[in-house]
Structures are given as C-alpha cells and as structure tokens.
Amino acid sequence: GAGVSQSPRYKVAKRGQDVALRCDPISGHVSLFWYQQALGQGPEFLTYFQNEAQLDKSGLPSDRFFAERPEGSVSTLKIQRTQQEDSAVYLCASSFRDQPQHFGDGTRLSIL
Amino acid sequence: AQSVTQLDSQVPVFEEAPVELRCNYSSSVSVYLFWYVQYPNQGLQLLLKYLSGSTLVKGINGFEAEFNKSQTSFHLRKPSVHISDTAEYFCAVGGRGSQGNLIFGKGTKLSVKP
Structure with a gap:
C-alpha cells in the first residue's frame, strides 16, 4: 500500500485479556519499529526489526509484550494479560535503509 | 544516552503571526534530528530532517529549522502560521546508522487562533 497500515484503529479490552495489534509496513521497507505513546507524551521506542530479525527489543516494558515479523513484512505486537497501564496509542513505523521513518495512524488501546 | x-x-499564537517551537537535544555522538507533526487521531508526519550539511533545513508546509551544534538546539520556525x-x-x-530508533520530546501543542 501507499502508507503504513495499522489495525485495528481502536481496541478495548478488559484487564487480563490478551491483545494483538497488526502493522503492515510500506512495501520494500526492511526496517520496522514499534512505539508506545501514552496520553500527552511523545512516542517511546519499543522494538525494532530488520526484515524478520528482531534486532532491538530493549524498549519492551515487560515480558508480557512480544513482537514478531515472521516473513519480514507484516508485524504483530502482542500484549498478554493486559493491565491498565498498557492503555496507550501504539504506533508502527517503517523505513528503507537510512531514510526517515514513515508512521501509521496507530492503534488506540484502552484497558478497562 | 540521548534525550530531547x-x-x-x-x-498559542494568532493566525499569520510568526512562531518558534524550541527543541534542545543531548547526545554524545553525531545525530540525525527531526521534526514531526501529529494531527488528532493520526500518526506522525515528517516535517523536516537534519542529517548533515547546511544547518538551515526547509521542510513542508513552510516550516524550517536551524541546527545549532554549539547550543545543541534544533528550533522549528514558520514566518506566518495558518489555522490548519x-x-x-x-x-x-536518532542515532546514525540503520538502527535509528528515535528518541522523542514530549511535544508542543501549537494552537493557532483566528
């Protein structure tokens, strides 16, 4: 597609449920990033893929967060046993080599 | 460690007035610098970037920014703002190289009033 596509746009889950957020990067972009944006804050880095390899996961806040990109294109961010503090907008970005990152519109996650 | x-x-600013949004960064290595804009319920759109070369960078929508290494600043300016x-x-x-995860500031909310 023309841009980075994220789904769903909005997700409401009860505390303790598992959620999965999808990111479709721009075709041909080898680098893929996930960020978490809390209300009123700037985005914070979660994890980075180059093709299918997860090269940096230093930003994942706990072992409840897991990301994968098995075929080097679509990526899924999974959060297990969700907690209220997981409520945020999750942004995905992709880039080609050293070019600037292109962001999707994000998934707004609300944990009740 | 890097920070912004x-x-x-x-x-807040009135329409057609000039505006400057301030940004200071901290880094022990050479960096790339960016300004992004976020409209409500949307992702981030790149306004402009500094990678190297001329310290005055021009971006989209009439915005520009100046990289000042001695003051570690990268302020964003527009001579005449619109409601939009x-x-x-x-x-x-962002660090140089392909593993360029970005460190963001907390954001500045620009409100243009008629």
Whole structure:
C-alpha cells in the first residue's frame, strides 16, 4: 500500500485479556519499529526489526509484550494479560535503509 | 544516552503571526534530528530532517529549522502560521546508522487562533 497500515484503529479490552495489534509496513521497507505513546507524551521506542530479525527489543516494558515479523513484512505486537497501564496509542513505523521513518495512524488501546 | 527537551508544552499564537517551537537535544555522538507533526487521531508526519550539511533545513508546509551544534538546539520556525497548523509537534533525535530508533520530546501543542 501507499502508507503504513495499522489495525485495528481502536481496541478495548478488559484487564487480563490478551491483545494483538497488526502493522503492515510500506512495501520494500526492511526496517520496522514499534512505539508506545501514552496520553500527552511523545512516542517511546519499543522494538525494532530488520526484515524478520528482531534486532532491538530493549524498549519492551515487560515480558508480557512480544513482537514478531515472521516473513519480514507484516508485524504483530502482542500484549498478554493486559493491565491498565498498557492503555496507550501504539504506533508502527517503517523505513528503507537510512531514510526517515514513515508512521501509521496507530492503534488506540484502552484497558478497562 | 540521548534525550530531547521541548521547552514549551503549549504555544498559542494568532493566525499569520510568526512562531518558534524550541527543541534542545543531548547526545554524545553525531545525530540525525527531526521534526514531526501529529494531527488528532493520526500518526506522525515528517516535517523536516537534519542529517548533515547546511544547518538551515526547509521542510513542508513552510516550516524550517536551524541546527545549532554549539547550543545543541534544533528550533522549528514558520514566518506566518495558518489555522490548519494547529497540531502537536514533536522533535526527535536518532542515532546514525540503520538502527535509528528515535528518541522523542514530549511535544508542543501549537494552537493557532483566528
């Protein structure tokens, strides 16, 4: 597609449920990033893929967060046993080599 | 470690007035610098970037920014704002190389009033 596509746009889950957020990067972009944006804050880095390899996961806040990109294109961010503090907008970005990152519109996650 | 400080959380300004959004960064290595804009319920859109070369960088929508290494600043300016510029603006720093995850400031909310 023309841009980075994220789904769903909005997700409401009860505390303790598992959620999965999808990111479709721009075709041909080898680098893929996930960020978490809390209300009123700037985005914070979660994890980075180059093709299918997860090269940096230093930003994942706990072992409840897991990301994968098995075929080097679509990526899924999974959060297990969700907690209220997981409520945020999750942004995905992709880039080609050293070019600037292109962001999707994000998934707004609300944990009740 | 790298960090970004956006000195103003909110900037109100009247239409057609000039505006400056301030950004200071901290880094022990050479960096790339970016300004992104975020409209409500949307992702981030790149306004401009500094990678190397000329310290005055021109971006989209009439915005420009000046890289000042001695003051570790990268302030964003526009000589005459429009109502449509109302949005949140984020300054970001990224390390050089392909593993360029970005460090963002907390954002500045620009409100343009008629």
